[in-house]
Amino acid sequence: MRGFHCVDPAHGRIVFTGADDEELFGNIKAHAAEAHPALTETQIREMMAGADWWRSMATSGNNAGSSPSAYDK
Numbered sequence: 001m002r003g004f005h006c007v008d009p010a011h012g013r014i015v016f017t018g019a020d021d022e023e024l025f026g027n028i029k030a031h032a033a034e035a036h037p038a039l040t041e042t043q044i045r046e047m048m049a050g051a052d053w054w055r056s057m058a059t060s061g062n063n064a065g066s067s068p069s070a071y072d073k
């Protein structure tokens with residue numbers, strides 16, 4: 001099981017899970033389509049992989065507390 005959580009002032013903390021990365025990606029993508037329409041699929045995959053730009057956003061500012069990357073659950 002894979003996990004990821006998104007923290008944003010607009011919706012608080014939301015936890016996502018998936019049997020594998022593809023299922024997890026689908027769940028995050030569905031959320032992003034409604035809550036974060038500016039995010040591209042490529043950016044979501046980078047978030048899951050723990051890209052440097054996302055890692056810094058996940059630890060400071062509006063998204064502080066979000067997962068810096070997908071994790072085993």
Ligand SMILES: [Zn+2]
Nearest residue numbers: 006007008035
């Ligand atoms: Zn979100």
